[in-house]
Amino acid sequence: MILTKRLSIDTKGQGDVRDVTAEVGQIVADSRLEAGAATVFVVGSTAGVTTLEFESGVVADLDHAFEQIAPRRAAYEHHRRWGDDNGSSHVRAAMLGPSLTIPFEERRLLLGTWQQIVVAEFDTGARRRELVVQVIGE
Amino acid sequence: MILTKRLSIDTKGQGDVRDVTAEVGQIVADSRLEAGAATVFVVGSTAGVTTLEFESGVVADLDHAFEQIAPRRAAYEHHRRWGDDNGSSHVRAAMLGPSLTIPFEERRLLLGTWQQIVVAEFDTGARRRELVVQVIGE
Amino acid sequence: MILTKRLSIDTKGQGDVRDVTAEVGQIVADSRLEAGAATVFVVGSTAGVTTLEFESGVVADLDHAFEQIAPRRAAYEHHRRWGDDNGSSHVRAAMLGPSLTIPFEERRLLLGTWQQIVVAEFDTGARRRELVVQVIGE
Numbered sequence: 001m002i003l004t005k006r007l008s009i010d011t012k013g014q015g016d017v018r019d020v021t022a023e024v025g026q027i028v029a030d031s032r033l034e035a036g037a038a039t040v041f042v043v044g045s046t047a048g049v050t051t052l053e054f055e056s057g058v059v060a061d062l063d064h065a066f067e068q069i070a071p072r073r074a075a076y077e078h079h080r081r082w083g084d085d086n087g088s089s090h091v092r093a094a095m096l097g098p099s100l101t102i103p104f105e106e107r108r109l110l111l112g113t114w115q116q117i118v119v120a121e122f123d124t125g126a127r128r129r130e131l132v133v134q135v136i137g138e
Numbered sequence: 139m140i141l142t143k144r145l146s147i148d149t150k151g152q153g154d155v156r157d158v159t160a161e162v163g164q165i166v167a168d169s170r171l172e173a174g175a176a177t178v179f180v181v182g183s184t185a186g187v188t189t190l191e192f193e194s195g196v197v198a199d200l201d202h203a204f205e206q207i208a209p210r211r212a213a214y215e216h217h218r219r220w221g222d223d224n225g226s227s228h229v230r231a232a233m234l235g236p237s238l239t240i241p242f243e244e245r246r247l248l249l250g251t252w253q254q255i256v257v258a259e260f261d262t263g264a265r266r267r268e269l270v271v272q273v274i275g276e
Numbered sequence: 277m278i279l280t281k282r283l284s285i286d287t288k289g290q291g292d293v294r295d296v297t298a299e300v301g302q303i304v305a306d307s308r309l310e311a312g313a314a315t316v317f318v319v320g321s322t323a324g325v326t327t328l329e330f331e332s333g334v335v336a337d338l339d340h341a342f343e344q345i346a347p348r349r350a351a352y353e354h355h356r357r358w359g360d361d362n363g364s365s366h367v368r369a370a371m372l373g374p375s376l377t378i379p380f381e382e383r384r385l386l387l388g389t390w391q392q393i394v395v396a397e398f399d400t401g402a403r404r405r406e407l408v409v410q411v412i413g414e
Contacts, residue, residue, distance in 0.1 A: 001276070002173050002174055002275060002276050004173055004241055004243050004248075035278050035280055036278055036410075036412070037315055037410055037412065039175055039239050039241060041239070041240060041241050041248065043248060043249065043250045043253065044250040044252070044253055045189060045190050045191040045196075045250060045252050045253040045254075050370045050371070050373050050374070051321060051369075051370070051373075051374050052321050052366060052369070052370040053321040053354075053366055055354070055357070055358070056353070056357070057352065057353035057354035057355075057356065057357040057358065057363070058321075058353075058354050058363070058366045058367070058370070060353040061346075061352045061353050061354055061363050061366065061367050062366075062367050062370050062371075064353075065345055065346050065367045065371070068345065069203055069206065069207060069345060070199075070203050076195065076199045077194070077195035077196075077198040077199050077202075078191075078193070078195035078196050078199055079195075080195065081193070081194070081195040082193070082195060087195070087196070087199050090190060090191055090196045090199065090200075091196070091199050091200050091203045093189075093190070094188045094189070094190040094196070094200050095188070095200075095203070095233070095234065095371070096371065096373075097188050097189075097234075097235060097238065097373060098188070098189045098238070098253070099238055099239050099240065100373065100374070100375055101239055101315050101317070101375050101377055102317060102375065103280055103315060103317050103408045103410040105280050110280075110317065110319060110408050111319065112319045112320040112321060114320070114321050115319065115320055115321045115374070116321075132241045132248050134174075134175055134241040136174070136175065136274065136412065137278060138277070138278050139414070140311050140312055140413060140414050142311055142379055142381050142386075177313055177377050177379060179377070179378060179379050179386065181386060181387065181388045181391065182388040182390070182391055183327060183328050183329040183334075183388060183390050183391040183392075207341055207344065207345060208337075208341050214333065214337045215332070215333035215334075215336040215337050215340075216329075216331070216333035216334050216337055217333075218333065219331070219332070219333040220331070220333065225333070225334070225337050228328060228329055228334045228337065228338075229334075229337050229338050229341045231327075231328070232326045232327070232328040232334070232338050233326070233338075233341070233371070233372065235326050235327075235372075235373060235376065236326075236327050236376070236391070237376055237377050237378065239377055270379045270386050272312075272313055272379040274312070274313065274412065
């Protein structure tokens with residue numbers, strides 16, 4: 001059985017990381033499926049999905065690391081060709097990836113205690129993000 | 139229901155990024171499944187799969203960022219031990235990852251307008267790449 | 277049909293990479309499913325899962341690249357707030373991601389010859405890692 005749901009999240013721009021564990025867990029619980037996997041997919045090319053210990057220190061450290069890899073205020077070909085300002089967002093999002101699959105059993109996601117499902121906003125301004133949460137199970 | 143298909147793509151070596159969205163979308167449409175997920179998996183250890191806005195600026199920016207992380211002409215243990223020249227390819231591929239899962243509904247992939255499924259070639263020479271596209275749905 | 281299994285692995289701390297291809301392949305073979313996908317998910321926020329050519333050179337090169345991105349002995353907000361020493365572990369794990377999905381056919385994982393499924397330990401000390409291996413197929 002397959003269930004496909006959507007979540008909308010308003011983010012504040014680059015560096016904003018949102019914990020969606022409770023929402024994904026609720027979709028799994030409501031599905032009445034006993035075991036399976038939830039896929040979390042972010043629509044768009046300037047955000048990513050991963051897991052992390054959701055506390056403000058780790059969130060700041062991750063942003064700092066991405067700033068080394070793809071600095072916000074560097075020169076990008078994407079800027080030159082399209083007059084845009086979010087080249088760093090595209091690079092970070094492509095590297096992190098848009099999707100994640102988390103197994104569940106007994107209607108509960110098999111995450112660690114300090115492991116949350118997050119959406120990382122990389123775009124340079126506030127965005128409404130659409131997430132697809134798809135549950136496959138039995 | 140599960141359907142497993144293969145795609146072959148000829149790439150030009152490190153920095154070549156190929157858009158496979160149309161091919162994956164066609165496999166989903168042909169499957170006659172209404173809803174589910176497509177997993178795209180690249181066979182081999184020197185290429186990766188992700189989504190990005192497929193335009194030449196973003197493709198160049200991503201290559202530039204990977205060149206900072208794992209420069210092509212640096213010293214690698216992999217070179218020293220095996221006489222090979224693609225240490226940078228292995229590092230980049232392991233970081234990006236070989237697989238991606240994209241949900242679909244009404245026989246259409248739930249991608250953003252500017253979000254394409256791509257294979258990133260990291261190897262130092264031209265390669266024939268084999269991709270597995272697996273559709274699970276109902 | 278869905279099958280959910282667990283693997284426990286004792287790691288030696290940051291930089292330790294373990295090949296779990298044989299274990300995952302055995303779970304697929306034992307499932308008696310002909311075709312489908314295996315999802316490998318590592319529980320916890322300081323380890324990751326990917327594929328790579330499992331040889332000590334590539335393993336060392338990957339560790340070196342992560343040391344550039346998130347140096348072990350740098351200042352981290354996570355340290356400052358929690359008195360912890362594994363900020364680099366959290367950043368590396370969030371970037372690599374905790375899960376991977378590999379298609380199989382005829383009871384065999386569709387990996388390349390030089391492509392192994394690995395767990396990368398990023399934490400600063402030895403850990404017992406729990407992996408979830410979930411097989412969905414028919």
